[in-house]
Amino acid sequence: xxxxxxxxxxxxIVIFLLMPIVAILPLAFTSSVFLTYPIEEYSSRWFVELAxxxxxxxxxxxxxxxxxxxxxxxxxxGTLAALxxxxxxxxxxxxxxxxxxxxxxxxxxxxxxxxxMLFVNLGLASTYPGVIIAHTVLCVPFVIVSVSASLQGIxxxxxxxxxxxxxxxxxxxxxxTLPLALPGVISGAVFAFATSLDEVVITLFVAGPNQRTxxxxxxxxxxxxxxxxxxxxxxxxxxGTLCLGGLAALLRWRQERSALRAAP
Amino acid sequence: MRTTAxxxxxxxxxxxxPLLAFLxxxxxxxxxxxxxxxxxxxxxxRVLPRTSVAIVSWDGQGSPPVQVQQALVxxxxxxxxxxxxxxxxxxxxxxxxxxxTLLTRTANAxxxxxxxSVDLASLDRRWNEPRFWLAxxxxxxxxxxxxxxxxxxxxxxxxxxxVSEEPGASANRLIMFRTFLVAAIVTFACAAIGLPYxxxxxxxxxxxxxxxxxxxxxxxxxxxxxxxxxxxxxxQNEGLINGALQAVGLIxxxxxxxxxxxxxxxxxxxxxxxxxxxxIYSILLSVPRNLMQAAASMGAGPLRAFWRVLLPLxxxxxxSGSLLVFMVAIGYYITPALVGGANDQMISSVIAFxxxxxxxxxxxxxxxxxxxxxTMILYFIxxxxxxxxxxxxx
Numbered sequence: 110x111x112x113x114x115x116x117x118x119x120x121x122i123v124i125f126l127l128m129p130i131v132a133i134l135p136l137a138f139t140s141s142v143f144l145t146y147p148i149e150e151y152s153s154r155w156f157v158e159l160a161x162x163x164x165x166x167x168x169x170x171x172x173x174x175x176x177x178x179x180x181x182x183x184x185x186x187g188t189l190a191a192l193x194x195x196x197x198x199x200x201x202x203x204x205x206x207x208x209x210x211x212x213x214x215x216x217x218x219x220x221x222x223x224x225x226m227l228f229v230n231l232g233l234a235s236t237y238p239g240v241i242i243a244h245t246v247l248c249v250p251f252v253i254v255s256v257s258a259s260l261q262g263i264x265x266x267x268x269x270x271x272x273x274x275x276x277x278x279x280x281x282x283x284x285x286t287l288p289l290a291l292p293g294v295i296s297g298a299v300f301a302f303a304t305s306l307d308e309v310v311i312t313l314f315v316a317g318p319n320q321r322t323x324x325x326x327x328x329x330x331x332x333x334x335x336x337x338x339x340x341x342x343x344x345x346x347x348x349g350t351l352c353l354g355g356l357a358a359l360l361r362w363r364q365e366r367s368a369l370r371a372a373p
Numbered sequence: 374m375r376t377t378a379x380x381x382x383x384x385x386x387x388x389x390x391p392l393l394a395f396l397x398x399x400x401x402x403x404x405x406x407x408x409x410x411x412x413x414x415x416x417x418x419r420v421l422p423r424t425s426v427a428i429v430s431w432d433g434q435g436s437p438p439v440q441v442q443q444a445l446v447x448x449x450x451x452x453x454x455x456x457x458x459x460x461x462x463x464x465x466x467x468x469x470x471x472x473x474t475l476l477t478r479t480a481n482a483x484x485x486x487x488x489x490s491v492d493l494a495s496l497d498r499r500w501n502e503p504r505f506w507l508a509x510x511x512x513x514x515x516x517x518x519x520x521x522x523x524x525x526x527x528x529x530x531x532x533x534x535x536v537s538e539e540p541g542a543s544a545n546r547l548i549m550f551r552t553f554l555v556a557a558i559v560t561f562a563c564a565a566i567g568l569p570y571x572x573x574x575x576x577x578x579x580x581x582x583x584x585x586x587x588x589x590x591x592x593x594x595x596x597x598x599x600x601x602x603x604x605x606x607x608x609q610n611e612g613l614i615n616g617a618l619q620a621v622g623l624i625x626x627x628x629x630x631x632x633x634x635x636x637x638x639x640x641x642x643x644x645x646x647x648x649x650x651x652x653i654y655s656i657l658l659s660v661p662r663n664l665m666q667a668a669a670s671m672g673a674g675p676l677r678a679f680w681r682v683l684l685p686l687x688x689x690x691x692x693s694g695s696l697l698v699f700m701v702a703i704g705y706y707i708t709p710a711l712v713g714g715a716n717d718q719m720i721s722s723v724i725a726f727x728x729x730x731x732x733x734x735x736x737x738x739x740x741x742x743x744x745x746x747x748t749m750i751l752y753f754i755x756x757x758x759x760x761x762x763x764x765x766x767x
Contacts, residue, residue, distance in 0.1 A: 111675070115573060119581075122570050123588040129603035129643065130595055132613055136606065145611045186392040193388030198381045205389065207756070212400055214752045216704025218721040219741040222728045223403030226410060226738075246400050249392065307596040310706050310721075314728070324598050331605055331711050340606065343599040350596065 130347070137341040144337055155341040165338065168326035169345075174237065175322055176305040179244035184298045186245070187252025188290075194253075195260050206253075213250040220246070221314035228315055235317025243315045244308055248301035255300060259293025260286075292360065299357040303350050404745065411524075411738030414517035417509070420461040421448040425513040428506070436494070437506050445509075446491045449476075449483045468508040475499050520739035525549075545723070545740065552719040555637060555709075556702035560649075562642045563698045567649030568691055572683065574650070575657035586654075593647040601708050604640040605631065608712065632714035640712045645701060649694040652759070656690030657683075693759040700751040704744060720744050 136144050140152035159165045190209060194202060212220070224243050225234065233239030263286065271281045312325045327342050418425040423444035431437040452458045458480065466472040475497055482496050493500040500506075522528055526538040526546045574585040592600060607613045608630040615627040630636050660683075668678035706721035720740060727737035 118569060119573050119585060122566060123584065125566075125643065126588045126592050126646065129600060129607055130592065133603045133606045143611070144606045144609070146613060146616060186395055189388045190392035193385040196381055196385035198378055199385045199389070200382075205393070208396065209392065212396070214700070214748060215404070216706075216721060216744050216748055218704065218706050218724050219407065219745050219748075220400070220403060222724060222734075222737050222741050223405075223407035224399075225728065226734060227403045227406045230406075242399050246396065249396070303594075303596075307598055309598060313725070324596070327598055327602065328707065328711070331602060335605065339602055343596070343602050346596045346599055350594065354594070 133340055134344055134347070136337055137344045139337055142336060144335065144340065155337040158338050159341050159345065162338075164321070164326060165323075165342070168321045168323045171320055172306055172323040175240050175244060175320065176302050178237070178241035179248050179305040180298050180302040182241065182245040183248035183252050183301045184294060187249045187297060187301075188256050188294050190249075191253050191256035191260060192286075192290075194257065209253050210250045212246050217247075217310035221311045224311065225314040234315060235320065237320060240312060240316045240320045240322075243311050244305040247308060247311065248304045251300035251304055252294075252297035255297035256290060256293045259290050263289045292357075295360050296357045299353045302353060306346065306349070407738045407741050408745075409738075410734045411520045411736075411742050412516050412518070414512075414519065414735070415515040416457070416460045416464050417512040418515050420452050420454070420457050421445065421509070421513065423448050424509065428510050428513060431506070431510065433503065433507060433510070435503060436501055441506075442493050442500075446483050446493065449480045452480065464512060465508055468512065469504055471499065472505065472508065475505065517735075520735035521742070523736055524739035524743055548718070548720055548723050549743070551717075552703050555634070555641070555717070555719060556699050558638055559641045559645060559702045560695050560699045562638060563646050563649040564691060564695055566642070567646055567694060568653060568687065570646075571650045571653035571657060571690070572687065574654055575660075589647045589650050592643065597644060597707060600644055601640060601711050604636070604643065604708075605711055608636050608639070631712060632717075634713070634717050637709050637713040637717045640708050641702060641705060644708060645698045648697045648701060649691075652694040652697065653687050653690035657687055660686050689758065693755055696751055696755045696758065700748055700755065704748060 135148060137155060138151045139148045140150040140154060193199065194206060228234040228239050233242065268281050268285055271285045307324055309324045309328045312322055316325065323342060327339050330336065330339050424441065427441040427444040428437060431441055462473055462476050465476065479493065479496060483491055522535060523543065524545055526543045527535050528538055530536050574582055577585060610627040614630060618624045664682055665678050668682045673681065704721055705719060706725065709717050709719050710722055724737050724740045727733040
């Protein structure tokens with residue numbers, strides 16, 4: 110009796126968690142303009158719309174440009190900082206760490222309002238650099254967390270061994286530390302790209318009509334006039350995220366395998 | 374030995390400086406700009422700098438002394454920024470109506486007359502009335518608590534005492550109450566579902582546990598926008614849920630599930646449930662498996678063992694999960710904006726409205742400051758409780 114109730118509860122919550130995501134995806138292939146079941150006829154017209162309609166095509170391009178820029182910038186800044194924070198000699202390490210993670214905690218609307226006010230004065234409002242910078246602020250914590258975790262897994266004696274064998278600090282970093290930290294850097298970059306891809310609120314405040322991202326475009330079309338194009342875009346986002354996650358996992362796996370092979 | 378330590382410290386600092394500088398400029402400075410916008414009010418004092426200094430000595434009785442009047446004339450003569458002057462006129466006119474014509478007329482007369490001394494009272498008799506001068510005196514201090522008071526539906530009356538805004542004039546208090554209410558309901562719903570779910574996941578082994586965990590992690594890594602879209606589609610009147618209920622025959626007409634509180638709570642609970650399940654689960658993993666068996670062997674029934682052993686042990690996880698969910702929920706914007714109705718908009722929507730809709734930066738900043746402070750306090754408590762202030766388990 111208790112067992113059955115347990116199983117029922119577990120199943121219900123699993124359905125509650127997964128059903129919404131699974132249930133809407135087939136609607137991307139409907140030929141109707143309404144997002145309702147049953148689907149009478151399947152078609153790819155909404156994907157064609159996504160690829161050809163100016164607003165959607167531009168927004169996909171923008172998401173790729175802004176996402177790449179923010180990923181590059183946040184991965185460089187975040188990886189450097191994570192490497193620096195490894196040192197025990199660093200003063201105020203805890204305070205710095207809290208500060209670096211804070212962009213994840215501050216409500217997006219608050220940060221967005223502040224950025225809009227400041228960016229107007231700095232001449233960054235409604236520009237690509239402005240949006241890339243704003244997204245980078247949000248992406249950095251994910252890079253820090255991910256890179257720090259992989260750096261923690263490195264045995265310091267490996268690096269000590271390398272330098273005792275005569276490797277210069279630069280060589281130790283390039284040949285030992287960086288390769289070992291690379292999986293963390295890559296998954297940090299993936300998180301950063303996914304964060305930028307999904308960002309709506311700050312984009313609302315700092316981007317102009319020319320920097321409309323895919324997420325921003327989805328947000329306004331749900332608000333104004335929802336069509337299956339939004340679900341097609343959602344499918345695209347899910348597939349994109351899955352591919353990125355898969356790529357990161359693959360790289361990580363190859364990395365681990367080659368590391369195993371290198372170690373006798 | 375000492376030099377290597379110094380070199381290591383310098384090296385570490387050099388690695389950190391780029392990010393530190395970047396966040397100082399593009400994270401802290403925006404927040405500071407917003408806070409400043411809510412308390413700084415230098416429109417009038419920037420345009421009328423001499424008057425601002427001189428008027429402080431006036432006691433507020435009768436007409437102000439000659440040097441104050443001379444200062445105003447000089448300020449108006451020097452005012453070359455028409456936009457700033459326009460803002461000042463608007464600001465003063467909102468305090469005392471009629472100021473627009475008075476000040477524009479005076480400014481024009483002052484600029485036309487080459488003579489250094491202009492008699493204001495003969496130019497316009499209204500300058501004999503103290504209330505216009507009082508309005509200037511009230512507007513010159515560069516800092517104001519007007520926005521902060523307005524954010525909680527308070528204002529200062531003519532004597533400067535703090536009083537409540539007339540009922541119906543502003544709804545900020547109501548919206549704050551609603552924000553905390555919705556966040557509390559969502560937190561409660563997440564706790565009611567998340568606690569037993571995490572216990573179940575911790576009690577299971579093998580594929581069952583993996584399925585339960587995967588069901589939490591997949592939504593966590595799915596785009597927030599995708600999940601909100603999904604609920605938008607599901608909750609519609611013609612949506613899947615209403616369709617299924619009607620097909621089974623449980624209901625005649627569609628239940629109103631979207632653009633109301635029900636929809637917001639369902640969608641937000643779905644989005645935030647992982648933040649509740651994961652902290653509880655990670656705490657329960659450290660509980661020895663045989664503890665429940667020990668309780669049973671000592672004669673405790675399953676209910677008693679749960680109540681006296683498992684529940685107290687999972688309380689720290691429940692507490693940090695609840696804090697996390699509540700903290701994230703009060704700042705939510707997208708989900709209420711898309712799934713909620715006009716009466717479900719939370720504080721974030723109001724901030725966005727003041728900022729983008731009416732360009733009332735002062736009030737947007739004041740409300741933002743309140744939201745920021747509450748979030749920071751909750752985060753501080755959360756950090757104290759969970760020791761490691763990490764939100765993502767990367």
